[in-house]
Every structure is written in structure tokens, then in C-alpha cells.
Amino acid sequence: MITDITLGQFFPGQSVIHRLDPRTKILGAIFYIVIVFLAKNVFSFLLLVAFTLFLVLLSRISPKVVLKGLKPLIIIIVFTAILNLFGKKGETPLISFWIINIYPEGIRYAIMIIIRVVCMLAGTSVILSYTTSPTAITEGIERLLSPLAVLHLPVHDFAMMMTIALRFIPTLIDETDKIMKAQTARGVDFSSGSLIRRAKALIPILIPLLFSAFRHAKDLSIAMECRCYRAGKGMTHMTTHRFGLRDYLSALVMCAFCAAVVLLNKYAPGFSL
Amino acid sequence: MNNDPFIKIENLNFAYGSGDEMSRPILKNINLTVEKGSFVAVLGHNGSGKSTLAKLLNMIESPVSGKITIAGMDITDPEMTEEMMIEIRRKIGMVFQDPDDQLVATIVEEDVAFGPENLGIEPKEIRRRVDEALKTVGMEQYATHAPHQLSGGQKQRIAIAGIIAMMPECIIFDESTAMLDPTGRKDVMDTILRLNKEHGITVMTITHNMEEAVYADRVIVINEGEIVLDGTPKEVFGNVEKLHSFGLDVPQVTELFYELNLSKCRLPSDVLTEKEGADVIARMVL
Amino acid sequence: MSKLSLENVTYRYSVGTPFCKTALDGVSVSFEENRVIGLIGHTGCGKSTLVQMLNGLLKPTEGRVFLDGKDIWENPKEISAVRYRVGLVFQYPEYQLFEETVRQDIAFGPTNMGLPQEEIDRRVEEAALFVGLEKETFDQSPFELSGGQKRRVAIAGVIAMGPEVLILDEPAAGLDPMGREEILGGVRSFQKEKKSTVIIVSHSMEDMASYADELVVMDHGKVARTGSCRDIFSDRDSLLGYGLDVPQITRFLIELNALGVPVRTDLFTVEDVRKELLRLYPSLAKGGKR
Numbered sequence: 001m002i003t004d005i006t007l008g009q010f011f012p013g014q015s016v017i018h019r020l021d022p023r024t025k026i027l028g029a030i031f032y033i034v035i036v037f038l039a040k041n042v043f044s045f046l047l048l049v050a051f052t053l054f055l056v057l058l059s060r061i062s063p064k065v066v067l068k069g070l071k072p073l074i075i076i077i078v079f080t081a082i083l084n085l086f087g088k089k090g091e092t093p094l095i096s097f098w099i100i101n102i103y104p105e106g107i108r109y110a111i112m113i114i115i116r117v118v119c120m121l122a123g124t125s126v127i128l129s130y131t132t133s134p135t136a137i138t139e140g141i142e143r144l145l146s147p148l149a150v151l152h153l154p155v156h157d158f159a160m161m162m163t164i165a166l167r168f169i170p171t172l173i174d175e176t177d178k179i180m181k182a183q184t185a186r187g188v189d190f191s192s193g194s195l196i197r198r199a200k201a202l203i204p205i206l207i208p209l210l211f212s213a214f215r216h217a218k219d220l221s222i223a224m225e226c227r228c229y230r231a232g233k234g235m236t237h238m239t240t241h242r243f244g245l246r247d248y249l250s251a252l253v254m255c256a257f258c259a260a261v262v263l264l265n266k267y268a269p270g271f272s273l
Numbered sequence: 274m275n276n277d278p279f280i281k282i283e284n285l286n287f288a289y290g291s292g293d294e295m296s297r298p299i300l301k302n303i304n305l306t307v308e309k310g311s312f313v314a315v316l317g318h319n320g321s322g323k324s325t326l327a328k329l330l331n332m333i334e335s336p337v338s339g340k341i342t343i344a345g346m347d348i349t350d351p352e353m354t355e356e357m358m359i360e361i362r363r364k365i366g367m368v369f370q371d372p373d374d375q376l377v378a379t380i381v382e383e384d385v386a387f388g389p390e391n392l393g394i395e396p397k398e399i400r401r402r403v404d405e406a407l408k409t410v411g412m413e414q415y416a417t418h419a420p421h422q423l424s425g426g427q428k429q430r431i432a433i434a435g436i437i438a439m440m441p442e443c444i445i446f447d448e449s450t451a452m453l454d455p456t457g458r459k460d461v462m463d464t465i466l467r468l469n470k471e472h473g474i475t476v477m478t479i480t481h482n483m484e485e486a487v488y489a490d491r492v493i494v495i496n497e498g499e500i501v502l503d504g505t506p507k508e509v510f511g512n513v514e515k516l517h518s519f520g521l522d523v524p525q526v527t528e529l530f531y532e533l534n535l536s537k538c539r540l541p542s543d544v545l546t547e548k549e550g551a552d553v554i555a556r557m558v559l
Numbered sequence: 560m561s562k563l564s565l566e567n568v569t570y571r572y573s574v575g576t577p578f579c580k581t582a583l584d585g586v587s588v589s590f591e592e593n594r595v596i597g598l599i600g601h602t603g604c605g606k607s608t609l610v611q612m613l614n615g616l617l618k619p620t621e622g623r624v625f626l627d628g629k630d631i632w633e634n635p636k637e638i639s640a641v642r643y644r645v646g647l648v649f650q651y652p653e654y655q656l657f658e659e660t661v662r663q664d665i666a667f668g669p670t671n672m673g674l675p676q677e678e679i680d681r682r683v684e685e686a687a688l689f690v691g692l693e694k695e696t697f698d699q700s701p702f703e704l705s706g707g708q709k710r711r712v713a714i715a716g717v718i719a720m721g722p723e724v725l726i727l728d729e730p731a732a733g734l735d736p737m738g739r740e741e742i743l744g745g746v747r748s749f750q751k752e753k754k755s756t757v758i759i760v761s762h763s764m765e766d767m768a769s770y771a772d773e774l775v776v777m778d779h780g781k782v783a784r785t786g787s788c789r790d791i792f793s794d795r796d797s798l799l800g801y802g803l804d805v806p807q808i809t810r811f812l813i814e815l816n817a818l819g820v821p822v823r824t825d826l827f828t829v830e831d832v833r834k835e836l837l838r839l840y841p842s843l844a845k846g847g848k849r
Contacts, residue, residue: 010379010380012380012417133379133380133383134379134380135378135379135380135383163377163378163379164377166379167376167377167378167379167420170419170421171373171421174421175654178649178654179654179655181611181616181649182647182649182652182655183655184616184642185614185616185642185646185647185649185717186655186667186668186671186716186717186720187639187642187643187667187668187671187672187720188671189639189671203657204655204657204667207657208654208655208656208657211654211657211702212654215374216373216374219369219371219374219375220374220375220377222333222369223367223369223374223375223377223432224377224387225333225362226331226333226362226366226367227362227366227377227387227388227391227435227436227439228359228362228363228388228391228392228439229387229391230355230359230391234391234392234393235390235391235393236389236390236393236394236395236396236399237386237390237396237399238382238383238386238389238390238396238399238400238403239396239400240396318735318736318737318738319705319706319707319734319735319738320705370733424602448733451732451733452732452733454601454602454762455762456601456602456802457602481735481736520735520736520737521735521736522736524807525765525806525807525808525811525829526807526808526811528829529808529811529829529832529833529836532829532830532833533833533836533837533843533844536833536837536844537844537845538843538844540843547807547808547810547811547814548814550811550814550815551811551814551815551817551818551820552818554815554820554836554843555815555818555819555820557840557843558820558839558840558842558843559818559819559820
């Protein structure tokens with residue numbers, strides 16, 4: 001069923017990571033992705049895995065939850081791994097039959113891809129999406145982009161739009177589900193017939209959905225005006241994040257981690273992947 | 274309740290459009306004063322003009338003629354500054370029909386903070402108000418939930434908390450219980466009553482549901498854009514025939530007494546609850 | 560043989576995920592022909608799941624659904640035929656309107672059924688008559704109508720499919736008293752004329768007392784009670800246990816009884832109570848015994 005999609009991945013908590021400034025976390029997540037792709041040999045990979053585990057523990061989010069979050073992406077992970085397994089050519093094939101040759105390089109590559117993707121997803125989830133409320137993320141983006149407001153770019157409007165979009169996704173999914181069922185009860189068939197027939201079957205869904213979205217937009221804008229909204233003019237925030245010791249320390253930790261990966265890549269002997 | 278008028282409406286007329294394009298009148302010559310701390314129910318069938326009244330009070334629409342004064346400020350003054358408008362909207366909060374269309378943020382407490390944030394309140398004070406508002410509506414344990422995990426009645430209470438956090442003097446409930454199930458309706462109704470009785474907030478509910486109007490100090494019935502009845506619930510619901518002709522219901526017990534009186538009984542016409550009704554009948558037959 | 564029945568039906572949402580929830584738990588219930596059946600229960604009791612089970616929108620996890628004695632899932636390919644025979648009107652059905660004119664929107668279902676044009680036209684007019692839509696609205700856009708009128712267009716759209724069983728989920732929700740009466744009265748006259756089975760999901764005990772012949776009470780994914788309005792409403796205590804109550808007029812009788820007046824407490828419409836009081840105490844009409 002369409003409503004099964006779990007949204008709002010945020011798990012409220014009080015861990016060190018939860019309490020970081022959202023800006024730190026956004027930049028940290030980007031930095032973290034870069035580091036993941038810097039790792040090149042066995043030692044730097046081991047460090048990467050260890051550091052990711054450290055982050056998971058630090059976030060106090062159950063490793064089970066993190067693993068479950070990876071589940072929907074298993075197909076993509078396996079697919080990329082297989083592509084690399086068969087695609088990478090080396091000198092002497094390890095296994096060879098018909099037109100398929102598997103080289104040791106391919107195996108190494110596949111393993112590397114899996115570790116990279118898993119670490120990247122797990123790491124960024126615990127740094128950002130699991131530990132930061134969507135509103136805080138939007139606030140973080142808004143503040144990171146705030147220098148652009150000088151150029152008259154509507155940074156606040158953009159952030160507000162994102163918040164509202166996040167808020168209304170579950171509502172609209174519910175409504176889509178309801179409208180689909182109602183039209184099915186009126187004899188619409190979404191699952192058979194030619195492509196054109198199926199495309200036509202979407203009209204009875206899309207039009208009511210569009211009307212519904214406009215209705216929500218109109219009513220919400222009135223409600224927001226009644227709650228004294230004036231496009232961010234003079235607006236304060238309940239949870240104001242200021243860069244604190246915590247944020248500087250974590251920046252330091254990330255830099256140290258990056259340096260360690262680079263050094264291990266360079267000086268750790270042999271074992272290059 | 275003291276006698277200071279909080280809302281004062283004088284000779285108000287409203288129609289959509291302007292000039293030659295003007296629609297038929299939606300509100301006709303409305304005169305109405307709402308006292309501070311009172312609980313007024315505006316009752317009318319769909320399309321009677323009662324919701325337009327709410328839109329006028331919140332400056333979503335402006336009248337064709339007439340004057341509306343809220344807390345001493347003339348809100349129909351065309352020279353009104355933005356600051357004044359914000360101040361009026363802070364003082365007079367609105368809760369609408371569809372709870373989904375009032376919640377902005379993805380986390381309950383962040384949504385409640387939205388109003389105070391717009392008003393530029395200090396973060397510490399916002400935190401305090403949010404906690405208090407959630408407690409007032411009995412939703413403190415849901416502070417970190419996402420709105421879409423809540424029931425309709427719970428969402429509506431969050432919407433109310435979002436208004437309370439702005440520290441309003443009056444709240445207008447525009448069909449706020451129409452989409453709720455009986456439990457949600459009761460929870461919201463209890464919350465409204467508590468805000469009025471314990472927190473001294475002036476309440477105006479706009480509704481077609483007579484069960485809600487029974488709790489009010491005063492019921493105003495609007496039909497075809499005009500005030501046709503105005504009085505205490507007992508006074509208003511006594512007019513069973515009139516209310517039926519306006520497309521409205523009365524409590525079943527009131528209806529029964531009215532029907533019995535048609536059969537030549539001489540029973541009071543202002544009985545609203547089953548308890549009162551039973552007392553009256555028991556006294557007569559025992 | 561009953562028209563529509565469920566045999567030991569269980570339904571679970573999101574099987575195999577941590578969100579798995581049993582919405583229906585071993586439900587067996589049957590709906591007889593030629594009557595209005597009220598389906599009542601607290602929010603989350605499984606009513607909405609049950610009605611979707613009845614017209615094949617949801618497939619039972621366990622158990623079977625019978626229409627005229629035939630298992631509707633025997634041949635899954637023919638399930639759309641079942642949906643034509645069992646019409647379902649969802650809550651707030653006005654949000655499913657999409658056609659350019661009222662006529663086209665009501666005709667949408669019958670057109671999907673592949674009926675000939677004259678038959679479609681006939682059915683559209685008949686359905687509009689049942690719900691009290693004026694002919695002038697036929698060529699208007701459904702989006703220009705009032706909320707109550709939109710609701711009637713949507714209900715007419717399902718009635719026009721000529722269902723043998725018509726199910727309505729909270730058809731009067733959010734409407735004012737006049738709108739409620741028009742819709743429920745229209746449904747009642749449809750039932751009378753077609754002698755069909757009509758199932759109405761409702762929260763309003765007062766409406767159920769005046770429009771339903773029988774009631775099915777649900778609680779926690781199970782059918783808790785079935786019976787006539789009299790059976791169900793004369794046992795207030797168990798209704799309270801399901802998070803429901805009796806109509807106000809019945810509460811008045813119970814109150815009166817507690818004060819020592821020997822009235823029966825199994826009446827639930829104003830008219831019946833009026834007659835009963837006048838029968839018991841003709842002196843009331845002369846201003847009491849004083």
C-alpha cells in the first residue's frame with residue numbers, strides 16, 4: 001500500500017549529535033561523503049568502518065534502525081556491486097566461463113563499493129536525517145544560504161516552502177491513496193490495458209489531487225496569516241542554534257578523521273584496493 | 274465576565290466583488306457586541322453567512338460598509354499599519370475546520386512555536402509558552418510527534434495550542450469540530466470550555482451544530498446574512514419552529530417538549546438537557 | 560441466504576513490517592437484503608477496513624467474502640464486476656470529482672461499466688433524482704457547486720452504477736442538519752425503491768435511530784454486536800463500553816426511569832417517546848396532575 005512509505009525519518013533524542021547545530025551537521029554530512037570517497041586502501045577502509053560505527057553509537061540510535069534504513073536500498077547496493085564485479089577488468093581472471101570473466105580486481109571493487117555505499121548512507125543518516133528534525137535542517141540550510149539574501153535571493157521563502165512540502169507529503173500521500181480507491185470503486189482500472197489507457201486512468205486521480213493541493217495551499221496560507229506570518233520579517237526561532245564548543249570539537253574530529261584517512265592512504269603499505 | 278466590549282460590529286454589510294460585479298449581499302446590517310470573557314456561539318446553516326463573519330473579523334475580507342472594532346482598534350480603517358494588523362491578529366486567534374490546513378511544521382512543538390516566532394518573541398519565552406500551551410490542551414506527551422501521526426481531534430488541539438502560544442484575548446473557532454469524530458469533538462469542546470472558564474479567553478464558535486451552542490453563554494442565529502435570534506441558549510432553543518425554518522436542529526429533549534406542547538401539554542420550552550427534562554416530567558407525573 | 564457476508568475474515572496492514580496492524584480480527588457477519596444497516600463503532604475499530612473488504616478493494620489476509628453465496632475472490636480477475644455490484648461511497652466523496660460537468664461526473668462509473676449511452680443517460684437522471692440534484696446543475700462544473708451539492712453529485716455517481724449493495728462511509732459528515740436530512744433521506748428512498756441493501760457507516764446515533772433498520776457494532780477489529788436498533792440501544796452499558804452512546808432521547812428516558820417514573824427505555828426517536836409519554840400519562844396533555 002502506498003501509505004507504507006515511511007517518511008519523517010527523524011528520531012528525537014538528546015545525544016551529542018542531536019544537539020549539534022544543524023549547520024554543523026549539514027556541512028559535516030557533506031564533508032563525510034567526501035571522506036568516504038577519499039578512502040583507498042584496506043587501512044583507511046577499516047578506519048572508515050570504525051568511524052561510522054563510532055558515529056552510530058554516538059547518536060544513540062539503535063544499529064538495528066540504521067540497518068533497517070539501508071534495507072530499501074539493498075537492490076541498488078547489490079546492483080552496483082554486481083556491475084563492478086563483472087565490469088572491472090584485470091590481468092588474470094579468477095573465474096572464467098562463457099563470456100563472463102571475474103577478476104580479483106572486480107571482487108575487490110565490488111567489496112569496496114558495498115562498504116562505501118553502506119558507510120555513506122549509515123553515516124549521513126546518523127549525522128543528519130535521523131538526528132535532525134526536518135525543520136532544523138531547513139533552518140540550517142536557510143542560515144547557510146543566508147549570505148545569498150544580500151543578492152535578493154528569497155532564501156527564507158525557499159526554506160518555508162521546503163518545510164511545508166515536508167509537512168504535506170504524508171497528507172497528500174494519504175489523499176492519493178483515498179482518491180485512487182474511490183476511483184477504483186467507480187470502475188477505474190490502473191493495472192491493465194494499454195499504456196494510453198493506463199495514462200488516461202491517471203486523470204481521475206490527478207485532477208482531484210491537484211484541486212486538493214490548491215485547497216490546502218489556500219487554507220494554509222490564510223491560517224498562516226492568522227498566525228501573524230509575514231514572510232519571515234522579524235521572525236525568531238524557538239531553538240536557536242549557535243556554534244558552540246561542541247560544534248568546533250566535532251569539526252576538529254572530522255578534520256582529524258579526514259587527515260587520518262589521507263595519511264593511511266599514502267603511508268600504509270601494500271594492500272591498495 | 275465584565276462589560277467591556279471586545280468585539281463591536283456596527284452596521285456591517287458585506288458582499289463579494291465590487292461595483293456592478295457585486296454579488297447578492299452575504300451579510301446585511303449586522304450589529305453585534307461581544308463582551309470580554311464571554312462565550313458566544315454563532316449558529317447558522319451552511320451558506321448563511323456565518324463563516325464570512327469570521328473572515329471579516331480576521332481581516333481576510335473587508336466589509337462593503339460598516340465598522341468593526343476589536344479591543345478598541347478600528348480594523349476597518351484603511352490606513353491601518355502592518356504592525357496594527359499583526360497586533361489584532363495576535364489578540365484574536367482563529368481555529369479553522371480542517372486541522373491539516375493549519376499545521377505548518379513537521380514536529381508538533383515546532384508548529385506550536387510558529388506564531389510566537391512570527392511575533393519575534395525571545396527563544397526562551399517561546400519555549401516556555403509552547404510547553405505551557407501544550408499542557409493547556411493536554412497534548413504535552415506528543416510534543417515531538419509528527420502531526421500526521423495524530424488523530425483529527427489531536428491535530429485540532431495542536432492547532433489550538435499554536436494559537437494559545439500567541440497569548441490571544443479571543444479565539445474564534447470556525448466550524449472547528451465539523452470534521453471530527455465524537456471523541457475528538459468532545460476533547461476539543463472540553464478544551465474550548467476550559468480556555469473560556471479557566472483562562473478567561475473570549476470565545477466565539479461558528480457552527481451549525483446545536484450541541485456546541487448549548488455550552489455557550491449566548492447564541493446568535495444568522496440566517497440569510499441577518500441576525501435573526503440572539504439570547505441565552507435557553508431563550509434561543511425555545512424557538513423550535515423558527516430554528517427548523519432556518520435549517521437548524523434543537524436538542525432532542527427540546528424537540529420532544531415542543532412536540533408535546535403541540536399535543537396540548539403545557540411544558541417549559543427552554544429545556545435543553547436530558548436531566549432537566551426528566552426532572553420536569555417526573556415532577557409532573559409522580 | 561444473505562446478500563453479502565464475511566466468514567472469519569482477518570485483515571492485517573503492512574504484513575512483514577514493524578508497522579503491521581490487525582485491522583480486522585476473525586470477523587463473521589452477514590448483511591441481509593432489502594434494508595438499511597448501520598455500521599457503528601469508535602474511530603479505529605475497523606469499520607473503514609470492513610467496508611473496503613465488502614467490495615473487494617482490500618483482499619482478506621484470511622477468511623472469505625461472499626456475495627450472493629459466491630466467494631468474491633474465487634476468480635480475482637472478475638473482482639471489478641463485484642465492485643460494480645457493491646457500490647462504495649467514501650468519506651468526503653466530493654474530493655473525488657474531476658469531470659467538466661456534473662452530468663459527465665455522474666456518468667463516469669456507468670461509462671466505465673461499458674453501458675450503452677441511453678442507459679447511461681437514464682441512470683444519470685434517475686440517480687440525480689434520488690439525491691435531489693436539480694437538472695439545472697447538470698451542465699455546470701462540479702467545482703462551482705456548494706459543498707452539500709458536490710457531495711450529492713459524488714453519491715449520485717455511485718448510485719448511477721446501479722449497485723445491488725450501496726455502502727456509504729459517513730455520508731453526512733460535516734453537513735448541516737438540512738444537508739444531512741437531504742442525503743440520508745435520498746439514500747433511504749433509493750433503498751425503498753430498489754429494495755437493495757444499504758450499509759451506512761455513521762457516528763451519529765440519532766441518525767442511525769431514524770434511518771437504520773439494523774445495526775452492526777464494531778469494537779477493536781471485531782463485530783461486537785448485531786441486532787435491531789431496539790436490541791442495541793436498549794443496552795446502554797455495553798455501548799458505553801465500546802465508546803458509543805444511545806441517542807439523547809433514550810438517555811432522557813433512562814434518566815426519567817432512574818427518578819422512579821416507570822417508562823420503558825427502549826425507545827429512540829422523539830416521535831415514539833412522545834406517543835409513549837402521552838399513552839402513559841394522558842394527564843400531561845392537561846397540564847399535569849396538579
